[in-house]
Structures are given as C-alpha cells and as structure tokens.
Amino acid sequence: MHYLKTVQKQVDLIVDGFFAMLPSLVIALLVLMITWALARFAVRIADRITRRTSLRADLKQLLDTLVRLAIWIFGLLIAATVVMPGLTPASLVAGLGIGAVAIGFAFQDILENFLAGVLIMLRDKMQIGDLIEAQGILGRVEKITLRETHIRQLTNELTILPNSMIFKNPVKIITDEATRRDEITFGVAVETDLRKAETVIRKVLDGLPAISRDRPVEVYAVNFASGAVNFVVRWWADTRANDFARVKSDVIMGIQQAFDEAGVDMPSSDMKLVDVRPEKPRETGPA
Incomplete structure (x- = not known):
C-alpha cells in the first residue's frame, strides 16, 4: 500500500505540473504558429525581391531555405524559453554544443549532404x-535541394542523387559551353586520291549551316588499314541552336552522298580494319 501511495503521489504531481504548464504550452504553440506564418510570408517577400534580380534558380532556392531556417530557429528558441523560463543563453549554448556533437554522429550523412548542397548552390x-x-x-538537372539533386535522364527517368556524391565525385557538365566538338572516323579505299577525299569532306561540312564557322574543321588521314586509309573528321556545333545528334547524322549522310557523287570508294562493311601503328618493343626478361 505504501508503494501505491507513492505512485499516486507522483502521478498527481505530474498532472498538477502539466496543468500548471498548460498556459505556457499554449503560448509556445501560438509562437510556433506565428513562426510558421512569418516564415511563409518572409519567403514570399524574398521571392519577390529575387525575382527582380538575375540570381540563378538554385541560389534563389538557397536564399529561401536560409530565410525559412533562420526564422524557425528564432521561433523555436522563443517557444523553448516560454516553456522553460529558466532557460538562459549560456545554458542554451552549452546544450547546443553537446547536442551538436550527438546530432553530428547520429546524422552524419544528412549533415554532409546538407553542407554539400549549400556548396553546390553557391558555386x-x-x-x-x-x-x-x-x-x-546522363540527364538534365531538374532540381537542387539541400539534401539531394534531381536528374531527369534523357530517357525521362528521374534519378535522385545525394549531394555528397555529386560534390565529392567528378561531374561532367555537358552544356557548360554551348559550342561543342564532335568527330567521326571512317575509311576510304586505299587507291583513293586522299587530297580529293579531303576536299570533298571539307566541302560537305562547309555547306552545313549547323557547323560553327568560329572554329576550324579538322580533317586528318590518321592511319592505314587493310585495304583502306582511315580519316578522322572533327567539327564544332552550337548545341543551343542545333540538335547535337542531328548534326552528326547530317555530316555522315552528307559525306556518304558526296563520296558517291565524286566516285570516292569506301571499304565494305565486312572488311576488317587493322591499325598499323608501330608496335611497342617487347620486353625481354633476364637470360
């Protein structure tokens, strides 16, 4: 019976304490509601301000996130002070220091992706x-958040990558420059007049409007093969105004048609091409 009275006494103390804190809890809840409304209003104001600037979309998103985060931290601190009146700035800083260590170990991957997301947005x-x-x-960047990056593949699938993977590993930005280089390699019959073949190739590329005139077209005879001489053709094209794959297709079809008209023979598809570059000397071991 003594134990039952002790338990009942503790329960009564808890209930009394809850009702005593109820006004503070209500006020703290109101503070959180005001914080939520204020954060939404501040983000809208930030959007209106940044809309008039030339900031990138990812930087605008980062600014919205930081504004929302700052307001929520301030609101949570006020709510915590209302619920726990004895909370002082010194004790709060000490608690945050201990908590930060614990949170850092528990949520290491989340914090790593968060910091990587901030750095990705800033660069x-x-x-x-x-x-x-x-x-x-391979795909287009559709969305960058503080946690992950959304990539829409060319086949329309959506892939979500953690920001830390993108930040710590090499990333090839294909559209960083609008003008890109492409090339093809093919063979012509060994008895062909190579100067004539080069002239035909250059004439074809000069007649394609998608080929950039700011950079030279490169046509090289690179090596001999079985019954053929291999050419490599390089050109530049503006990918913003032209489909990269379509330009390459036009080059291939144009060269083949021009070769047919000029009587330039190409090796048959069943002919085995052999690279005749000098072989590396064999290493011999000790006798």
Missing part, C-alpha cells in the same frame, strides 16, 4: 537545366 557551375553526367547517369 557557379552546374545550374538547374544543365545537361550533366554524374556517377554514370
């Missing part, structure tokens, strides 16, 4: 809309 490269290749995934 100039890899903006929303860029075509990138990261971790073997």
